[in-house]
Amino acid sequence: MRIPGLEYTARALSLSTGSQRPLSDDPFRGVSDTRFLSRPELPGGTPLSLCEVSRPTDLYNITSVEVTQQPIHFDDFFLFHLYGTFQGTFTPNATITFSVDCGSHCEDYGYPPGETSPYEAWTEGFCTLTDIQQPLGGLPKRNTTCPPVEGFALLESPGYVMPMFFRRPGFFNFTFDAKTAEGGRIYCLTAEVCLRWEDEEINKRYKGPMTNCTWPR
Template sequence: MLIPAIENAVKALPLFTALQKPIFNAGYTHDSFSVKDEIPDGPFSLCEVSRPTDLLAITSVSLSKRPVYIDDLASVNFYGEFQESFKGNGTIELTVNCGSHCEEYGYPKDTPGANTSFTFCDMSEIEQPLQGRKATCPPEKGPTIITSLVYVLPMFLRAPLIDKGYYNFTFDAKTDEGERIYCLQTEVCLRWEDEKKNQLYPPSSWRDFVKSCSESDGIIES
Protein backbone atom coordinates (compact mmCIF):
# COMPACT_ATOMS: atom_id res chain seq x y z
CA MET A 1 0.00 0.00 0.00
CA LEU A 2 1.44 3.35 -1.06
CA ILE A 3 0.48 6.58 0.66
CA PRO A 4 -0.58 8.77 -2.31
CA ALA A 5 0.18 12.13 -0.72
CA ILE A 6 3.73 11.11 0.16
CA GLU A 7 4.21 9.69 -3.34
CA ASN A 8 3.23 13.01 -4.93
CA ALA A 9 5.51 14.98 -2.62
CA VAL A 10 8.51 12.76 -3.32
CA LYS A 11 7.99 13.03 -7.08
CA ALA A 12 8.23 16.82 -6.73
CA LEU A 13 11.62 16.78 -4.99
CA PRO A 14 13.76 17.04 -8.17
CA LEU A 15 12.26 20.51 -8.77
CA PHE A 16 14.62 21.86 -6.10
CA THR A 17 17.93 21.23 -7.91
CA ALA A 18 19.06 24.77 -7.15
CA LEU A 19 19.21 23.76 -3.50
CA GLN A 20 21.56 20.82 -4.22
CA LYS A 21 18.62 18.45 -3.72
CA PRO A 22 16.88 18.60 -0.34
CA ILE A 23 17.77 16.52 2.68
CA PHE A 24 15.27 16.55 5.50
CA ASN A 25 16.59 16.72 9.04
CA ALA A 26 15.09 16.92 12.46
CA GLY A 27 15.02 15.18 15.81
CA TYR A 28 15.85 11.51 15.99
CA THR A 29 13.52 9.25 17.96
CA HIS A 30 15.02 6.13 19.43
CA ASP A 31 11.97 4.04 18.59
CA SER A 32 12.52 4.59 14.85
CA PHE A 33 12.19 1.42 12.85
CA SER A 34 15.16 -0.23 11.12
CA VAL A 35 17.71 1.58 13.25
CA LYS A 36 21.16 0.07 13.62
CA ASP A 37 23.57 2.63 15.07
CA GLU A 38 23.08 6.30 15.84
CA ILE A 39 25.78 8.56 14.40
CA PRO A 40 27.31 11.14 16.78
CA ASP A 41 26.44 14.86 16.58
CA GLY A 42 23.44 14.60 14.26
CA PRO A 43 19.94 13.21 13.82
CA PHE A 44 20.96 10.34 11.53
CA SER A 45 21.43 6.62 12.14
CA LEU A 46 22.87 3.86 10.02
CA CYS A 47 20.39 1.59 8.26
CA GLU A 48 20.02 -2.12 8.95
CA VAL A 49 21.59 -2.76 5.54
CA SER A 50 24.71 -0.77 6.50
CA ARG A 51 27.90 -2.79 6.76
CA PRO A 52 31.53 -2.09 7.79
CA THR A 53 32.40 -2.61 4.12
CA ASP A 54 30.38 0.45 2.98
CA LEU A 55 32.64 2.77 0.99
CA LEU A 56 32.11 5.74 3.33
CA ALA A 57 32.82 5.17 7.02
CA ILE A 58 30.96 8.04 8.70
CA THR A 59 32.27 9.20 12.07
CA SER A 60 29.92 12.14 12.73
CA VAL A 61 27.28 14.40 11.19
CA SER A 62 26.72 18.05 12.13
CA LEU A 63 24.02 20.58 11.22
CA SER A 64 24.75 24.28 10.77
CA LYS A 65 21.41 25.22 12.31
CA ARG A 66 19.48 23.85 15.27
CA PRO A 67 16.61 23.62 15.62
CA VAL A 68 15.48 23.02 12.03
CA TYR A 69 11.87 23.76 11.12
CA ILE A 70 9.67 23.56 8.05
CA ASP A 71 10.87 25.88 5.25
CA ASP A 72 14.32 26.21 6.86
CA LEU A 73 17.56 26.12 4.89
CA ALA A 74 20.74 24.88 6.53
CA SER A 75 23.73 22.69 5.72
CA VAL A 76 24.71 19.22 6.85
CA ASN A 77 28.34 18.12 7.15
CA PHE A 78 29.39 14.48 7.03
CA TYR A 79 32.81 13.62 8.46
CA GLY A 80 34.42 10.30 7.69
CA GLU A 81 36.70 8.36 5.40
CA PHE A 82 36.26 6.79 1.99
CA GLN A 83 37.63 3.28 2.29
CA GLU A 84 38.02 2.99 -1.48
CA SER A 85 37.76 5.28 -4.48
CA PHE A 86 35.08 4.73 -7.10
CA LYS A 87 34.20 5.90 -10.59
CA GLY A 88 31.06 7.56 -11.88
CA ASN A 89 28.59 9.92 -10.22
CA GLY A 90 26.69 7.40 -8.09
CA THR A 91 23.08 7.67 -6.95
CA ILE A 92 21.16 8.34 -3.75
CA GLU A 93 17.75 6.75 -3.38
CA LEU A 94 15.46 8.69 -1.04
CA THR A 95 12.61 6.75 0.53
CA VAL A 96 9.89 8.46 2.58
CA ASN A 97 7.36 6.52 4.66
CA CYS A 98 5.51 6.59 7.96
CA GLY A 99 8.24 4.69 9.80
CA SER A 100 7.41 3.48 13.29
CA HIS A 101 4.17 5.51 13.33
CA CYS A 102 2.28 3.72 10.52
CA GLU A 103 -0.25 2.08 12.83
CA GLU A 104 -1.00 5.41 14.54
CA TYR A 105 -2.05 6.72 11.13
CA GLY A 106 -4.25 3.71 10.40
CA TYR A 107 -1.79 2.03 8.02
CA PRO A 108 -0.35 -1.50 8.42
CA LYS A 109 3.06 -1.79 10.02
CA ASP A 110 5.94 -1.44 7.52
CA THR A 111 3.68 0.23 4.95
CA PRO A 112 5.80 1.07 1.87
CA GLY A 113 6.33 4.73 1.17
CA ALA A 114 7.56 6.47 -1.96
CA ASN A 115 11.04 6.88 -3.38
CA THR A 116 13.05 8.85 -5.90
CA SER A 117 16.71 8.98 -6.92
CA PHE A 118 19.28 11.77 -7.05
CA THR A 119 22.84 11.90 -8.36
CA PHE A 120 25.32 11.48 -5.51
CA CYS A 121 27.88 13.90 -6.95
CA ASP A 122 25.24 16.56 -7.67
CA MET A 123 24.12 16.76 -4.04
CA SER A 124 27.51 16.28 -2.40
CA GLU A 125 30.28 18.87 -2.14
CA ILE A 126 33.26 16.72 -1.24
CA GLU A 127 36.48 18.03 0.28
CA GLN A 128 39.52 15.86 0.94
CA PRO A 129 42.01 18.29 2.51
CA LEU A 130 44.69 15.71 3.27
CA GLN A 131 44.77 14.83 -0.41
CA GLY A 132 44.68 18.50 -1.43
CA ARG A 133 41.32 18.01 -3.17
CA LYS A 134 38.34 20.34 -2.79
CA ALA A 135 34.78 19.98 -4.08
CA THR A 136 35.66 17.02 -6.27
CA CYS A 137 33.53 14.00 -7.10
CA PRO A 138 33.90 11.09 -7.42
CA PRO A 139 36.15 10.97 -4.35
CA GLU A 140 39.40 9.17 -3.69
CA LYS A 141 40.31 6.89 -0.81
CA GLY A 142 40.97 8.81 2.40
CA PRO A 143 39.47 11.25 4.94
CA THR A 144 36.67 13.47 3.70
CA ILE A 145 34.14 16.17 4.55
CA ILE A 146 30.87 16.14 2.61
CA THR A 147 28.60 19.18 2.69
CA SER A 148 25.02 19.25 1.42
CA LEU A 149 22.25 21.78 1.78
CA VAL A 150 19.30 21.03 4.02
CA TYR A 151 15.88 22.27 2.97
CA VAL A 152 12.70 21.08 4.67
CA LEU A 153 9.95 21.24 2.05
CA PRO A 154 6.78 23.03 3.17
CA MET A 155 4.77 20.80 0.81
CA PHE A 156 5.01 17.95 3.32
CA LEU A 157 2.76 19.90 5.67
CA ARG A 158 0.09 20.90 3.19
CA ALA A 159 -3.22 19.17 2.57
CA PRO A 160 -3.95 16.33 2.36
CA LEU A 161 -1.20 15.55 4.89
CA ILE A 162 -3.20 17.11 7.71
CA ASP A 163 -3.30 13.93 9.78
CA LYS A 164 0.42 13.16 9.67
CA GLY A 165 3.30 14.40 11.77
CA TYR A 166 6.11 11.85 11.68
CA TYR A 167 8.04 10.75 8.60
CA ASN A 168 10.94 8.36 8.12
CA PHE A 169 13.55 9.40 5.54
CA THR A 170 16.13 6.91 4.26
CA PHE A 171 19.09 7.91 2.08
CA ASP A 172 20.74 4.94 0.36
CA ALA A 173 23.81 5.96 -1.66
CA LYS A 174 25.42 3.56 -4.14
CA THR A 175 28.00 3.66 -6.90
CA ASP A 176 27.03 3.22 -10.53
CA GLU A 177 27.98 -0.44 -10.10
CA GLY A 178 25.63 -0.86 -7.15
CA GLU A 179 28.21 -0.89 -4.36
CA ARG A 180 26.90 0.85 -1.25
CA ILE A 181 28.52 4.17 -0.34
CA TYR A 182 26.40 4.67 2.78
CA CYS A 183 22.85 4.30 4.03
CA LEU A 184 21.42 6.75 6.57
CA GLN A 185 17.98 7.33 7.99
CA THR A 186 16.18 9.70 10.30
CA GLU A 187 12.65 9.80 11.66
CA VAL A 188 11.28 13.29 12.13
CA CYS A 189 8.20 15.15 13.25
CA LEU A 190 7.58 18.03 10.88
CA ARG A 191 6.24 21.34 12.17
CA TRP A 192 6.50 25.08 11.62
CA GLU A 193 8.52 27.45 13.79
CA ASP A 194 5.57 29.85 13.71
CA GLU A 195 3.00 28.21 15.98
CA LYS A 196 0.24 30.16 14.24
CA LYS A 197 0.86 28.09 11.10
CA ASN A 198 0.61 24.88 13.12
CA GLN A 199 -2.78 26.04 14.36
CA LEU A 200 -4.13 26.44 10.81
CA TYR A 201 -4.71 22.70 10.50
CA PRO A 202 -8.14 21.30 11.46
CA PRO A 203 -8.61 20.19 15.09
CA SER A 204 -8.39 16.48 15.96
CA SER A 205 -6.04 15.78 13.07
CA TRP A 206 -2.44 16.71 12.37
CA ARG A 207 -2.64 19.80 14.60
CA ASP A 208 -3.44 17.73 17.66
CA PHE A 209 -0.98 15.00 16.79
CA VAL A 210 1.93 17.40 16.34
CA LYS A 211 1.55 18.46 19.97
CA SER A 212 3.32 15.20 20.80
CA CYS A 213 6.44 16.53 19.06
CA SER A 214 8.15 17.76 22.18
CA GLU A 215 11.43 19.63 22.22
CA SER A 216 13.20 16.39 23.09
CA ASP A 217 11.87 14.05 20.41
CA GLY A 218 10.64 16.13 17.49
CA ILE A 219 12.02 18.53 14.95
CA ILE A 220 12.56 21.12 17.69
CA GLU A 221 15.69 19.39 18.94
CA SER A 222 17.86 16.54 17.73
Protein backbone atom coordinates in the same frame (compact mmCIF):
# COMPACT_ATOMS: atom_id res chain seq x y z
CA MET B 1 -4.43 4.76 3.11
CA ARG B 2 -1.44 6.84 2.10
CA ILE B 3 0.25 9.53 4.09
CA PRO B 4 -1.02 12.84 2.63
CA GLY B 5 1.64 14.34 0.39
CA LEU B 6 4.02 11.42 0.86
CA GLU B 7 4.71 11.17 -2.85
CA TYR B 8 6.45 14.55 -2.65
CA THR B 9 8.26 14.44 0.68
CA ALA B 10 11.38 12.67 -0.56
CA ARG B 11 11.99 15.71 -2.74
CA ALA B 12 10.91 18.14 -0.07
CA LEU B 13 13.59 17.13 2.45
CA SER B 14 16.37 16.53 -0.02
CA LEU B 15 20.04 17.27 -0.46
CA SER B 16 21.33 19.56 -3.17
CA THR B 17 24.72 20.89 -4.18
CA GLY B 18 26.46 23.42 -1.98
CA SER B 19 29.83 24.42 -0.59
CA GLN B 20 30.33 25.81 2.90
CA ARG B 21 33.20 25.81 5.34
CA PRO B 22 33.25 22.81 7.68
CA LEU B 23 31.76 23.22 11.13
CA SER B 24 34.75 21.55 12.74
CA ASP B 25 37.62 19.17 12.16
CA ASP B 26 36.90 15.48 12.66
CA PRO B 27 36.47 15.23 16.46
CA PHE B 28 35.11 11.69 16.20
CA ARG B 29 37.86 9.99 14.22
CA GLY B 30 38.28 6.43 15.43
CA VAL B 31 34.75 5.90 16.75
CA SER B 32 34.22 2.19 17.39
CA ASP B 33 32.48 0.08 14.77
CA THR B 34 30.16 -1.25 17.50
CA ARG B 35 27.72 1.40 16.21
CA PHE B 36 26.92 -1.02 13.39
CA LEU B 37 25.43 -3.40 15.94
CA SER B 38 23.22 -1.03 17.94
CA ARG B 39 22.37 1.58 15.26
CA PRO B 40 22.62 4.54 17.67
CA GLU B 41 22.47 8.09 16.45
CA LEU B 42 25.84 9.05 15.05
CA PRO B 43 28.06 11.56 16.91
CA GLY B 44 27.37 15.16 16.00
CA GLY B 45 24.05 15.82 17.73
CA THR B 46 21.60 14.98 14.93
CA PRO B 47 18.81 12.36 14.86
CA LEU B 48 20.55 10.59 11.96
CA SER B 49 21.81 7.05 12.39
CA LEU B 50 23.20 4.32 10.17
CA CYS B 51 20.63 2.17 8.36
CA GLU B 52 19.99 -1.49 9.14
CA VAL B 53 21.71 -2.30 5.84
CA SER B 54 24.86 -0.36 6.77
CA ARG B 55 28.05 -2.38 7.15
CA PRO B 56 31.69 -1.61 8.05
CA THR B 57 32.49 -2.43 4.42
CA ASP B 58 30.48 0.53 3.07
CA LEU B 59 32.71 2.70 0.88
CA TYR B 60 32.23 5.79 3.07
CA ASN B 61 32.69 5.00 6.75
CA ILE B 62 30.88 7.84 8.54
CA THR B 63 32.21 8.94 11.92
CA SER B 64 29.97 11.97 12.56
CA VAL B 65 27.14 14.01 11.07
CA GLU B 66 26.30 17.65 11.74
CA VAL B 67 23.52 19.96 10.57
CA THR B 68 23.64 23.72 10.86
CA GLN B 69 20.17 24.12 12.34
CA GLN B 70 18.02 22.27 14.86
CA PRO B 71 15.12 21.97 15.20
CA ILE B 72 14.31 21.91 11.51
CA HIS B 73 10.92 23.28 10.44
CA PHE B 74 8.94 23.52 7.23
CA ASP B 75 10.46 26.13 4.88
CA ASP B 76 13.91 25.85 6.51
CA PHE B 77 17.24 25.74 4.70
CA PHE B 78 20.07 23.86 6.42
CA LEU B 79 23.38 22.15 5.71
CA PHE B 80 24.49 18.55 6.19
CA HIS B 81 28.15 17.90 7.06
CA LEU B 82 29.27 14.27 6.93
CA TYR B 83 32.73 13.37 8.25
CA GLY B 84 34.25 10.03 7.42
CA THR B 85 36.72 7.96 5.45
CA PHE B 86 36.43 6.65 1.93
CA GLN B 87 37.63 3.06 1.82
CA GLY B 88 37.77 3.09 -1.96
CA THR B 89 36.60 5.00 -5.01
CA PHE B 90 33.82 4.50 -7.55
CA THR B 91 32.70 5.68 -10.97
CA PRO B 92 31.09 9.13 -11.42
CA ASN B 93 27.65 7.66 -12.14
CA ALA B 94 26.97 6.73 -8.51
CA THR B 95 23.54 7.68 -7.16
CA ILE B 96 21.82 8.71 -3.96
CA THR B 97 18.20 7.80 -3.27
CA PHE B 98 16.01 9.78 -0.88
CA SER B 99 13.00 7.89 0.47
CA VAL B 100 10.31 8.51 3.06
CA ASP B 101 7.72 6.37 4.83
CA CYS B 102 5.69 6.36 8.03
CA GLY B 103 8.38 4.65 10.14
CA SER B 104 7.19 3.66 13.60
CA HIS B 105 3.99 5.71 13.29
CA CYS B 106 2.22 3.73 10.57
CA GLU B 107 -0.72 2.85 12.82
CA ASP B 108 -1.22 6.56 13.52
CA TYR B 109 -1.60 7.04 9.78
CA GLY B 110 -4.28 4.34 9.62
CA TYR B 111 -2.26 1.28 8.60
CA PRO B 112 -3.03 -2.09 10.25
CA PRO B 113 -0.58 -3.22 12.96
CA GLY B 114 2.63 -4.50 11.43
CA GLU B 115 1.94 -2.97 8.03
CA THR B 116 4.03 -0.12 6.66
CA SER B 117 3.26 2.46 4.03
CA PRO B 118 4.58 2.11 0.50
CA TYR B 119 7.65 4.29 0.55
CA GLU B 120 8.24 7.08 -1.95
CA ALA B 121 11.68 7.61 -3.43
CA TRP B 122 13.68 9.96 -5.61
CA THR B 123 17.13 9.21 -7.06
CA GLU B 124 19.79 11.66 -8.25
CA GLY B 125 23.47 11.58 -9.16
CA PHE B 126 25.73 11.37 -6.12
CA CYS B 127 28.41 13.64 -7.56
CA THR B 128 25.78 16.15 -8.67
CA LEU B 129 24.41 16.54 -5.15
CA THR B 130 27.58 16.24 -3.08
CA ASP B 131 30.56 18.54 -2.56
CA ILE B 132 33.61 16.71 -1.21
CA GLN B 133 36.50 18.30 0.67
CA GLN B 134 39.51 16.10 0.17
CA PRO B 135 41.88 16.83 1.78
CA LEU B 136 39.98 18.40 4.67
CA GLY B 137 40.48 22.15 4.73
CA GLY B 138 40.73 22.44 0.98
CA LEU B 139 38.13 23.99 -1.26
CA PRO B 140 35.30 21.67 -2.29
CA LYS B 141 35.70 20.95 -6.01
CA ARG B 142 32.52 19.36 -7.19
CA ASN B 143 33.09 17.04 -10.16
CA THR B 144 36.84 17.28 -9.47
CA THR B 145 37.01 15.55 -6.08
CA CYS B 146 34.03 13.38 -6.98
CA PRO B 147 34.44 10.52 -7.32
CA PRO B 148 36.86 10.71 -4.38
CA VAL B 149 40.05 8.89 -3.58
CA GLU B 150 40.67 6.66 -0.60
CA GLY B 151 41.05 8.58 2.65
CA PHE B 152 39.35 11.02 5.00
CA ALA B 153 36.84 13.47 3.49
CA LEU B 154 34.08 15.92 4.40
CA LEU B 155 30.83 15.71 2.43
CA GLU B 156 28.67 18.84 2.29
CA SER B 157 25.11 19.23 1.02
CA PRO B 158 22.32 21.66 1.89
CA GLY B 159 18.72 20.66 2.36
CA TYR B 160 15.38 22.45 2.22
CA VAL B 161 12.02 21.44 3.69
CA MET B 162 9.62 22.59 0.98
CA PRO B 163 6.32 23.40 2.73
CA MET B 164 4.10 22.97 -0.34
CA PHE B 165 4.87 19.23 -0.34
CA PHE B 166 3.73 18.62 3.27
CA ARG B 167 0.06 18.60 4.16
CA ARG B 168 0.33 18.73 7.94
CA PRO B 169 2.79 18.46 10.85
CA GLY B 170 3.76 14.96 11.91
CA PHE B 171 6.39 12.22 11.93
CA PHE B 172 8.27 11.21 8.80
CA ASN B 173 10.97 8.57 8.38
CA PHE B 174 13.67 9.60 5.89
CA THR B 175 16.45 7.49 4.38
CA PHE B 176 19.44 8.65 2.34
CA ASP B 177 21.00 5.70 0.50
CA ALA B 178 24.07 6.29 -1.68
CA LYS B 179 25.25 3.52 -4.02
CA THR B 180 27.73 2.92 -6.79
CA ALA B 181 26.51 2.22 -10.32
CA GLU B 182 27.16 -1.46 -9.62
CA GLY B 183 24.97 -1.43 -6.51
CA GLY B 184 27.70 -1.28 -3.88
CA ARG B 185 26.78 0.86 -0.91
CA ILE B 186 28.62 4.12 -0.32
CA TYR B 187 26.64 4.98 2.82
CA CYS B 188 23.11 4.88 4.18
CA LEU B 189 21.62 7.22 6.78
CA THR B 190 18.14 7.33 8.26
CA ALA B 191 16.15 9.44 10.71
CA GLU B 192 12.58 9.55 11.93
CA VAL B 193 11.73 13.13 12.76
CA CYS B 194 8.87 15.41 13.68
CA LEU B 195 8.36 18.22 11.19
CA ARG B 196 6.23 21.24 12.06
CA TRP B 197 5.90 24.93 11.31
CA GLU B 198 8.02 27.29 13.38
CA ASP B 199 4.92 29.48 13.77
CA GLU B 200 2.75 27.73 16.37
CA GLU B 201 -0.34 29.55 15.13
CA ILE B 202 -0.08 27.60 11.86
CA ASN B 203 0.39 24.30 13.71
CA LYS B 204 -2.81 24.93 15.68
CA ARG B 205 -4.83 24.72 12.47
CA TYR B 206 -4.16 20.98 12.27
CA LYS B 207 -5.76 18.30 14.43
CA GLY B 208 -4.58 14.80 15.19
CA PRO B 209 -2.32 12.81 17.54
CA MET B 210 0.89 13.68 15.70
CA THR B 211 0.45 17.40 15.09
CA ASN B 212 1.76 18.18 18.60
CA CYS B 213 5.01 16.28 18.16
CA THR B 214 8.35 17.89 19.01
CA TRP B 215 11.73 17.75 17.29
CA PRO B 216 13.33 15.39 16.74
CA ARG B 217 10.72 12.80 17.81
